[in-house]
Amino acid sequence: MRTDLCDLLGIEHPIVGFSPSEHVVAAISRAGGLGVLGCVRFNDPDELEAVLTWLDEETGGKPYGVDVVMPGREPAEGPVADLNQLIPSGHRDFVEQALLRLGVPPLGSASDRPGVLGWLHSVARSHVEVALRHPVRLIANALGPPPPDVIEQAHAHGLLVAALAGRADHARSHVAGGVDIVVAQGYEAGGHTGEIAGMVLIPEIVDAVDVPVLAAGGIGSGRQIAAALALGARGVWMGSVWLGTSEYRSAPALRDALLQATSSDTVRSRIYSGKPARLLRNRWTEAWSTEDAPAALPMPLQNLLVSGAHDRLMASGDPTVVPMPVGQIVGRMNEVRPVAEVLTDLVTEADETLARLHKLL
Numbered sequence: 001m002r003t004d005l006c007d008l009l010g011i012e013h014p015i016v017g018f019s020p021s022e023h024v025v026a027a028i029s030r031a032g033g034l035g036v037l038g039c040v041r042f043n044d045p046d047e048l049e050a051v052l053t054w055l056d057e058e059t060g061g062k063p064y065g066v067d068v069v070m071p072g073r074e075p076a077e078g079p080v081a082d083l084n085q086l087i088p089s090g091h092r093d094f095v096e097q098a099l100l101r102l103g104v105p106p107l108g109s110a111s112d113r114p115g116v117l118g119w120l121h122s123v124a125r126s127h128v129e130v131a132l133r134h135p136v137r138l139i140a141n142a143l144g145p146p147p148p149d150v151i152e153q154a155h156a157h158g159l160l161v162a163a164l165a166g167r168a169d170h171a172r173s174h175v176a177g178g179v180d181i182v183v184a185q186g187y188e189a190g191g192h193t194g195e196i197a198g199m200v201l202i203p204e205i206v207d208a209v210d211v212p213v214l215a216a217g218g219i220g221s222g223r224q225i226a227a228a229l230a231l232g233a234r235g236v237w238m239g240s241v242w243l244g245t246s247e248y249r250s251a252p253a254l255r256d257a258l259l260q261a262t263s264s265d266t267v268r269s270r271i272y273s274g275k276p277a278r279l280l281r282n283r284w285t286e287a288w289s290t291e292d293a294p295a296a297l298p299m300p301l302q303n304l305l306v307s308g309a310h311d312r313l314m315a316s317g318d319p320t321v322v323p324m325p326v327g328q329i330v331g332r333m334n335e336v337r338p339v340a341e342v343l344t345d346l347v348t349e350a351d352e353t354l355a356r357l358h359k360l361l
């Protein structure tokens, strides 16, 4: 299985893998796909600089990409202390009470992590600046097209620019703004996602734009890759599946929760970031759907509100409360395997499927 995406990106298989983990990203690129590092978690650009330097080594000259988050509607900016002032005390009380009810103990020592700031344009711009100092092949943006000057800068450095889209009109405006590749992200996907299912969305976007489209959302097997190609995509963009690989190095509670979850165990909710994102459904997400739960706050305040709780939920070691974005494909994530093995199986099954379909002619 090869498409023109392989030549465009300099990769062997038309499989792009998003991960917040540099270990996963390096393994995907080494195995012939394009690993794309999620940068949103890097509040400190120096930390990203160190990770990209590591990736330059570990990818052994194979291409890789980065993903930043610059929402089309810019979140409020300001020092963390000022942003924290905007969080109503009723929300803080609710979080504390919910943790108490869930039996989640306080941390041994207070966390000094303020929360995710990577979706502030100022912080995301620092990610772009760092990325441009490295041999990055592609820069992707979630939640809208990157600002025009970022696209220009990326192009001037010879990078391709991708953007995620959950609607055909969004895809059209991304391309009008200069985006080179559209990632059509269906409702099934993990993380921020829209309301249209991939089966409907992918051909709609393929027909709406004249640039390569990658299919995203719910892809976890070679049959699904073949289906995405049949819908007109030139390749796939996968996120959730890599959470189940050995390179992801997840805490045991998270690993157990992912392995046990079925495709019914996700929910699309604003409680992670303030914007709708598909998450693992569990006692923590259920706590937010009770009658006394407040509405989620806008980005970036919601994550500042829950980031301390996220640390406590993770540290609790309880698989029934871990806060985690994941898509419906989690139902098929039933064993932990190395990235290279997952990728080989994807390619083999996609090849077999394409051959089987060919015989129908």
Ligand SMILES: Cc1cc2nc3c(=O)[nH]c(=O)nc-3n(C[C@H](O)[C@H](O)[C@H](O)COP(=O)(O)O)c2cc1C
Pocket: 018, 020, 038, 039, 040, 067, 068, 069, 140, 141, 142, 143, 164, 185, 188, 189, 190, 191, 192, 216, 217, 218, 219, 237, 238, 239, 240, 241, 324, 325, 326, 327, 328, 329
């Ligand atoms: C844990 C996790 C974190 C994610 N974070 C981001 C992100 O920071 N930026 C982004 O563009 N997409 C993010 N996504 C979405 C992925 O890039 C990808 O579009 C999505 O996972 C595809 O659907 P799938 O989960 O069904 O494979 C995230 C997905 C997951 C599972």
